[in-house]
Amino acid sequence: MADVAERAGVSTSTVSRTLRGLSTVSPEVRARVERAARELNFAVSRQAASLVTGKTGNVAVLVPTLDAWFMGAALSSLGPLLRSAGMELSVYLIPDMAERISFFDRLPARRNADALLVFSFDLNDKETARLDDLGMPVIYVSQHVDGRPSVYVDDVAAAAAGTRHLLNLGHRRIAFLHTVGASGFSFSSNERLLGYQQALTEAGIPVDEDLMAGIHTRDKRSTAEALGNLLSLREPPTAVFAEQDEVAVAALWTLRRTRIPVPERMSVLGFDDQPLADWFDLSTVAQSPKDIGREAGELALSLINEPDAADRCRHIVLPTYVIPRSTTAPPPAEEGEPRVSG
């Protein structure tokens, strides 16, 4: 910066003021400084600046994985948003328990970010408390914690809506494919199961353990086995509600293979509305990770700029939509007169 100052014939103070866009610089000096900076290919050091201002210009995100569609989509809207606010994005990828423990033990994000976005973790109280004294705004994304800013969809309501869609079509035996062991999504997962159960109960249909199967994502055998079990029940289901589109598509594939016509003999409903769902014309419950990412980013920026604002613990709940495509229809006639609605 001293070089720029010398070249422009001004002090470093003036260079600093110019480069930060402060208004108390005369246009002519400003032009000179900007030219000098460009000629010398100069960029201010964030490190040095942050040492003085206390702001790092960084936003950290804590994610369990980047493999999942949800993360990619959410970060795709978050990244450009932060950049346009002049912020950098630091990613802390915590794929397993060992990394998780080490993260919460050492909290490497401390002092190295102005805000932290925690994605899709099912944190325990101790971990949440640890984040509380991180000294920066912490925003919970795709999950919610009382008294802390959170951005999420209401998975319970969404799953209940999906279930009601099937109920309204006339289904009475509805299976639920529950994902287990997928790193980082147990929070949503549990809520979706709950929503399914709530909707059934509300409709006066008993929750049947036999109709709920645990699936290991990324293991296609697991889906085939679960479907095999369901199809060999004394009273098999007429519809399958999968907690994730990937699982729904795997189910679709298995069903087509065994020549069970979808949706004539079996309805299939997914959750998420990934591009995958559109390809397979899969009926699904849609959420928008792009919107979630954007809202979370905006909330982060607002909390950074005014840490004492009223929305210090605001909850932003984003909508979901049931999207009927070609894989859901009324059950076969012998199952009872189908009702037409929803």
Next chain:
Amino acid sequence: MADVAERAGVSTSTVSRTLRGLSTVSPEVRARVERAARELNFAVSRQAASLVTGKTGNVAVLVPTLDAWFMGAALSSLGPLLRSAGMELSVYLIPDMAERISFFDRLPARRNADALLVFSFDLNDKETARLDDLGMPVIYVSQHVDGRPSVYVDDVAAAAAGTRHLLNLGHRRIAFLHTVGASGFSFSSNERLLGYQQALTEAGIPVDEDLMAGIHTRDKRSTAEALGNLLSLREPPTAVFAEQDEVAVAALWTLRRTRIPVPERMSVLGFDDQPLADWFDLSTVAQSPKDIGREAGELALSLINEPDAADRCRHIVLPTYVIPRSTTAPPPAEEGEPRVSG
């Protein structure tokens, strides 16, 4: 840090030495300092440290998107690797041309990272030159630039191998589904097309323009249209080689819908070996983004630690494998006596 020093009854120098793990600290003092640091919940400020050392402790990655399977997988191995080396990961997401221009104009990564990994961009000479005087090692990933360190698979050879697999099965009319307009992957895309053409030429089969179709990913109609064209040719193909698994799966789905049996009437070969490919039992040409990410990360770390090492412009070429699954088989008999091999 002064607080820790006071609490431990030592100087800040000693605290610094202890926390950096330097050996010239007596065990007893080390223990005292570590306890004090833990009690005060102290973490060193990277900003301040980097001001002195000139090292930021950051590795920046430049990516065109995070939606793609490739990026997620590559970063999944890169992230933990960097963390275990005590480095942070900064992501620069450049989804469109405007962001790209602005990135190369302002080079925000300058002075804020110790190395830059450029993923899957097809950079022009000017952009490459701009990165050259960034003052840090720049590693090209999933692409290659002469004289610069690069980590990639040989897409030409891989596509040629895939094509030969189909040729060896006896196919003579092989279509190629070429992806166009997918942000950030044009480099690989072009090389794969080239490999397809090379293998055909080598086998003495003329390259037929009619057999090469451009597909827009994430637009299922585009695949259906392309297949429609291919199936209505005077001499339709007996095999389809898609440059990406996603497109191959879309093709598979369209073919199953139209009751064209795969692989009996039509073979389908993908490229990438995403989890998707395994689900659909799709034959494919496999690459391993995890390995690519890991190699790139290791190369970055080694260039950071010894910038003048011999591998300043090393090219690391990772292997690919043709994985035959259930979607490739010899063509129908009327097409000529199938040869059995490959």
Next chain:
DNA sequence: TTCCTCCGTGACAGCGCTGTCACGCGAGGG
């Protein structure tokens, strides 16, 4: 004219660390 104000600018301290150098002390050799 004199005083005051205000705008644009420069000088300088200091943010929190690290690297260097100097110092004290006990051990070992002459």
Next chain:
DNA sequence: CCCTCGCGTGACAGCGCTGTCACGGAGGAA
């Protein structure tokens, strides 16, 4: 017994910025 050596420690400057304050000069009010 003295000198040297080396280990463990402390003092201090300085990394590249920003924020504060002081200062000079132009312009308006008294």
